[in-house]
Amino acid sequence: MSFLVLEHIKKSFGQTQVVKDFNMSIEKGEFVSFLGPSGCGKTTVLRMIAGFENPTDGAISIAGKNQNTLKTNQRNIGMVFQAYALFPNMNVFDNVAFGLKVAGKPKSEIDARVKEMLALIRLDHLADRYPYQMSGGQQQRVALARALAPKPQVLLLDEPLSALDAKIRVSLREEIRQIQSQLGITTVFVTHDQEEALSISDRIVVMNAGRADQIGTPSEIYNRPATRFVASFVGTLNMIDATVADPAANTVKVGENIVKLKESIGALKGGDKISIALRPEAGSLSESAKGDTSLTGTVVLSHFLGSVIRTKIDIGGNQIAFDMFNAPDAVLPQPGETVTLRFNASDFLIVRD
Ligand SMILES: Nc1ncnc2c1ncn2[C@@H]1O[C@H](COP(=O)(O)OP(=O)(O)OP(=O)(O)O)[C@@H](O)[C@H]1O
Numbered sequence: 316m317s318f319l320v321l322e323h324i325k326k327s328f329g330q331t332q333v334v335k336d337f338n339m340s341i342e343k344g345e346f347v348s349f350l351g352p353s354g355c356g357k358t359t360v361l362r363m364i365a366g367f368e369n370p371t372d373g374a375i376s377i378a379g380k381n382q383n384t385l386k387t388n389q390r391n392i393g394m395v396f397q398a399y400a401l402f403p404n405m406n407v408f409d410n411v412a413f414g415l416k417v418a419g420k421p422k423s424e425i426d427a428r429v430k431e432m433l434a435l436i437r438l439d440h441l442a443d444r445y446p447y448q449m450s451g452g453q454q455q456r457v458a459l460a461r462a463l464a465p466k467p468q469v470l471l472l473d474e475p476l477s478a479l480d481a482k483i484r485v486s487l488r489e490e491i492r493q494i495q496s497q498l499g500i501t502t503v504f505v506t507h508d509q510e511e512a513l514s515i516s517d518r519i520v521v522m523n524a525g526r527a528d529q530i531g532t533p534s535e536i537y538n539r540p541a542t543r544f545v546a547s548f549v550g551t552l553n554m555i556d557a558t559v560a561d562p563a564a565n566t567v568k569v570g571e572n573i574v575k576l577k578e579s580i581g582a583l584k585g586g587d588k589i590s591i592a593l594r595p596e597a598g599s600l601s602e603s604a605k606g607d608t609s610l611t612g613t614v615v616l617s618h619f620l621g622s623v624i625r626t627k628i629d630i631g632g633n634q635i636a637f638d639m640f641n642a643p644d645a646v647l648p649q650p651g652e653t654v655t656l657r658f659n660a661s662d663f664l665i666v667r668d
């Protein structure tokens with residue numbers, strides 16, 4: 316049985332339903348990210364798990380125990396927020412000790428646990444500092460230690476890195492993931508940054524307007540997006556307007572090119588419109604490269620971006636972005652040049668709404 320289970324969760328504020336039939340089963344020790352645009356309901360779901368909001372409908376259980384009627388302080392959940400929410404008038408030690416003091420733990424136990432937590436976040440030397448004397452990244456590490464100190468059964472992180480600059484974000488997300496794995500704590504991490512979600516999650520829930528559009532591993536979400544929304548929200552994607560060429564052969568027409576797809580086009584007829592999608596990194600820019608199928612088009616422009624060269628190519632009125640890795644002797648495709656890209660049939664995704 317899964318550890319944290321959300322069943323048919325709905326939430327309305329007044330007349331507006333902001334969470335619509337949300338279902339999710341999270342395993343013990345799993346790291347799950349909620350990924351979605353602003354306002355899609357990520358924080359609201361998190362707040363319902365923590366008990367700050369009650370669902371309008373549906374059940375929340377942890378370790379087989381229904382949580383709906385439990386108050387926040389009876390749920391044994393650790394939470395870290397986006398804004399630095401440390402107590403400004405307490406030093407690091409007292410911030411981390413707070414939950415343990417409230418729980419009435421003996422002083423010796425509190426001292427030992429706080430030391431252990433500060434070692435875990437590598438801030439043992441800053442126990443006497445006050446929040447205003449620390450960087451944002453350090454404050455968030457203390458917030459993490461404070462959340463973990465009472466040994467919660469679930470850890471909830473609501474965009475804990477969004478106020479930090481890019482470099483710190485990357486190192487701190489790796490640190491959070493490493494600490495989470497070490498402790499084996501079941502974790503839900505909210506973000507609207509797709510790279511963050513892809514890089515550290517066991518599974519991702521892509522949320523769209525109060526629903527889970529897709530739940531899957533980072534690779535499943537990226538390589539097999541279930542909906543148009545997921546396809547466009549996660550990573551860069553070329554959307555191509557095509558028409559069905561020969562349903563029996565599973566081929567479509569893009570401009571003058573006939574393209575064979577791996578995924579079945581289903582019950583469509585010749586001439587029907589179909590949306591297909593391609594990642595910019597799929598395929599290779601060489602007629603002689605291996606591949607089941609090819610697309611010929613005209614270069615519109617090329618951008619040198621450092622590690623990759625991104626070329627926009629017009630194929631039958633569709634402008635597609637194509638990325639190739641940089642090499643010292645790489646020649647940029649020139650505007651106006653006719654080029655042929657080779658693909659595997661499996662590179663093309665059929666996008667359904
Ligand atoms: N207490 C409330 N009363 C009324 N509406 C609310 C309340 N809390 C949230 N909402 C609305 O519910 C919707 C979802 O909000 P939520 O905070 O869950 O979004 P989010 O996905 O966390 O967005 P963000 O990425 O911006 O943090 C929004 O339209 C928001 O305005």
Ligand SMILES: [Mg+2]
Nearest residue numbers: 357358359473
């Ligand atoms: Mg939010």
